[in-house]
Structure formats: C-alpha cells, structure tokens
Amino acid sequence: MSELPEAYTSASNDFRSDTFTTPSPEMMQAAMTASIGDAVYNEDIDTIALEQRVAQLAGKEAGLFCVSGTLSNQIALRCHLMQPPYSILCDYRAHVYTHEAAGLAILSQAMVVPVIPSNGNYMTLEDIKRHYIPEDGDIHGAPTKVLSLENTLHGIVYPLEELVRIKAWCMENDIKLHCDGARIWNAVAETGVPLKQFGEIFDSISICLSKSLGAPMGSILVGNFKFIKKCNHFRKQQGGGVRQSGMMCRMASVAVEGNWKEKLQRSHRMAHDLADFCRSHNIPLESPADTNFVFLDLQKAKMNPDILVKKGLKYQVKLMGGRVSMHYQISEESLERVKLAVIEAFQHAQQNPFDTEGPTKIYRSESTEIDIDGNAIGEIQTYKY
Ligand SMILES: Cc1ncc(COP(=O)(O)O)c(C=O)c1O
Numbered sequence: 413m414s415e416l417p418e419a420y421t422s423a424s425n426d427f428r429s430d431t432f433t434t435p436s437p438e439m440m441q442a443a444m445t446a447s448i449g450d451a452v453y454n455e456d457i458d459t460i461a462l463e464q465r466v467a468q469l470a471g472k473e474a475g476l477f478c479v480s481g482t483l484s485n486q487i488a489l490r491c492h493l494m495q496p497p498y499s500i501l502c503d504y505r506a507h508v509y510t511h512e513a514a515g516l517a518i519l520s521q522a523m524v525v526p527v528i529p530s531n532g533n534y535m536t537l538e539d540i541k542r543h544y545i546p547e548d549g550d551i552h553g554a555p556t557k558v559l560s561l562e563n564t565l566h567g568i569v570y571p572l573e574e575l576v577r578i579k580a581w582c583m584e585n586d587i588k589l590h591c592d593g594a595r596i597w598n599a600v601a602e603t604g605v606p607l608k609q610f611g612e613i614f615d616s617i618s619i620c621l622s623k624s625l626g627a628p629m630g631s632i633l634v635g636n637f638k639f640i641k642k643c644n645h646f647r648k649q650q651g652g653g654v655r656q657s658g659m660m661c662r663m664a665s666v667a668v669e670g671n672w673k674e675k676l677q678r679s680h681r682m683a684h685d686l687a688d689f690c691r692s693h694n695i696p697l698e699s700p701a702d703t704n705f706v707f708l709d710l711q712k713a714k715m716n717p718d719i720l721v722k723k724g725l726k727y728q729v730k731l732m733g734g735r736v737s738m739h740y741q742i743s744e745e746s747l748e749r750v751k752l753a754v755i756e757a758f759q760h761a762q763q764n765p766f767d768t769e770g771p772t773k774i775y776r777s778e779s780t781e782i783d784i785d786g787n788a789i790g791e792i793q794t795y796k797y
C-alpha cells in the first residue's frame with residue numbers, strides 16, 4: 413500500500429474554498445449520541461429533525477437531506493422538468509452548469525442557456541427576458557421551464573428586489589425558480605433578509621451545510637411536500653439514499669442552531685479587508701466582494717495563477733487560483749499572510765505579465781513541496797473553476 417499523505421488537521425490557512433471547513437469538537441461530540449435509524453426508511457430521527465428544521469427556517473413544507481449540493485441541485489432541477497424538450501436558464505458561471513459534470517444533460521436531458529449578465533454581476537429580469545425560450549409552439553425551441561439562480565453567486569448578493577421581479581415574471585410564464593443556495597446562509601448573514609423570505613421566492617432551494625456552516629457534508633433541499641417526495645425518488649435513483657445519516661445531520665444541526673451569523677459575518681469582514689487591500693494596491697477584482705469570496709481578476713492583472721499558488725505556499729497559505737475564499741476558521745495571521753502572497757504575485761506580474769489563452773484556472777490538483785525561494789517543487793496543476 414502506498415504511503416498515506418499527511419492528515420489534514422486545520423483550515424485556518426486554507427483559502428481555497430469554504431468547503432475545507434472542518435467539523436468542530438462540538439459536532440464530533442454530538443455525533444456520539446446521534447440517532448442510528450435507517451434514513452432510506454425515513455426512520456432516522458436526527459435526519460428527520462434537521463430536514464424539518466431547515467424547511468421551517470426556509471418557510472417550506474418539507475426538506476430532504478442530500479449528501480452533496482450537487483445531488484441536491486440536480487434532483488431538484490430534474491424534478492421541476494416534466495415534458496422534454498425543455499431548457500434551463502442560468503448564469504454562465506452557475507455551478508449547476510460549470511461544475512456538476514453535465515448532470516443537466518445526463519440526468520435531466522435538458523439544454524442549458526447560460527447568460528452573461530449585462531451588469532457583469534447578476535442577471536436582471538431584462539437579461540432573462542432577452543435569453544429565455546418561450547413555450548410558443550415554435551418546434552425549433554426547447555422552452556425554458558426552470559430558472560436556476562445562485563445566491564450568493566461568486567460571493568455576490570442577489571438584490572432582493574430583483575429576485576421579486578424575476579419571481580413575478582416566472583409565475584406569469586409558468587417557469588419554476590430554483591436557488592442553488594450553497595452560500596445562502598452568507599446572503600442571510602450579510603443582508604439580514606431572513607431565509608424564509610427567500611423561501612417565498614424560490615420553488616426550491618438547495619441549502620448547503622458543508623460550506624461556510626462547517627458541517628462535514630451535505631445539503632438540505634427544501635420545497636413543497638409533493639416536490640420533495642418526488643425528489644426523494646430521484647435521490648434514491650441517483651444513489652443518494654443513505655442509511656444512518658443521523659451522525660452527519662446531528663453535526664450539521666450543531667451549526668444550524670449555533671452562532672453561524674456571527675461566524676459568517678466575520679468571514680465577510682475578512683473578505684472586505686482583503687478587497688480593500690487589493691483596491692489600495694490597484695489589484696483588480698473580478699466581482700464585488702459582498703460576502704466571503706474575493707475574486708482577483710487575474711486576466712486583467714496579467715497574474716499567473718500558478719505563481720499566486722506558489723507565493724501562497726511561500727507564506728504558508730493555501731490558494732488554488734484567483735478566488736480567495738474566507739470562512740470562519742481562517743485565522744487573522746493567515747489573512748495577513750495571504751495579503752503578502754497576493755501582492756508579491758501581483759508585483760511579479762508587473763515584471764512578467766501572464767496572458768492565458770484558456771479560462772482562468774483555479775483548482776489545484778494536490779499540495780506541493782516548495783524550495784527555499786517559494787517555488788513549488790514539481791508542477792502545480794491547476795484546473796478551471
Ligand atoms: C455554488 C455551489 N453550488 C453547489 C456546490 C456543490 O456542493 P457539493 O460540493 O457539496 O456537491 C458548490 C460546491 O461545493 C458550489 O460552490
């Protein structure tokens with residue numbers, strides 16, 4: 413058996429994503445006394461309790477525990493789609509389009525209409541009207557039957573008034589509205605808009621537990637009873653019917669019942685701090701740092717993502733590209749060190765401008781040892797985010 417890699421022990425310097433948050437001691441303690449029923453038979457109390465609690469917070473009739481946000485999104489979208497040919501309209505950066513391995517094409521056999529928002533940040537109703545495919549009998553088209561929005565999207569808060577306008581239009585045009593709420597807790601923490609108000613707007617919301625909330629895994633998909641019942645069918649079909657999920661749900665409920673708002677607001681303050689630092693050094697940002705993400709505009713800055721990652725290694729912070737992700741476990745010292753990495757990578761770009769032909773890449777394949785000059789030993793492989 414090959415030698416095992418070093419165990420991951422802390423996310424305090426990990427800016428790659430808020431998915432790296434690790435379970436708290438309270439969560440581990442809670443897991444010890446979690447229920448142990450078979451959740452496929454709907455007999456696990458802690459699973460049921462969490463599903464009902466999150467549904468209640470969102471003002472929806474029912475919730476369904478899914479082992480991942482990807483599963484939660486894909487079965488929700490599949491469930492909204494009834495009669496092909498049909499299409500889903502979403503932002504060109506939407507996770508359901510860019511990072512769920514063509515699930516929409518394979519599970520839902522849906523066409524996707526990815527839209528570049530005219531304001532550069534979020535789709536307005538005018539953007540949607542310009543790109544949607546009406547159900548008007550034209551046999552060339554695949555009518556838009558679901559609009560999938562993300563809130564937050566790349567850390568950007570979707571303005572409530574725009575969501576309300578979009579919802580009214582969707583109702584007039586028989587289009588369902590899904591929210592990829594991987595970071596909806598961040599939107600709530602930043603705006604003060606209660607989760608219930610988003611529940612009134614969206615027909616379904618995938619509410620992640622495993623990002624800024626810090627649970628080990630999973631999402632709760634919320635919607636009306638009939639919808640969630642059918643989603644449960646698709647969840648089983650996709651292999652997501654898990655057995656003793658009580659431990660995971662109990663750990664997540666520690667976060668849901670905890671002081672997540674303050675924790676997320678701290679991470680947003682850190683992101684705002686880094687964004688201010690970038691602006692004060694003329695380092696361009698790709699989008700407004702409303703919540704926990706700072707997206708460096710590597711292409712405009714002509715910064716090489718690999719150099720940025722290597723500078724991160726030099727200052728003992730983990731990066732994987734232009735997105736710098738804050739979360740509640742990031743230390744203040746790491747925040748200061750990531751600024752050093754960013755400014756040095758930016759200064760390097762001033763002397764060595766980098767032009768990538770391809771999309772800006774962000775994923776790293778694996779951690780890498782570095783030499784005394786902070787250069788990675790062995791190539792850092794980066795993939796698109
Ligand atoms: C916006 C967004 N939606 C959905 C997901 C999918 O969540 P998971 O990784 O649990 O499948 C992610 C990533 O984790 C994400 O960033």
Ligand SMILES: C[C@@H](O)[C@H](N)C(=O)O
Nearest residue numbers: 428429430431511797
């Ligand atoms: C990349 C994506 O799948 C993941 N959800 C992240 O934000 O890190």
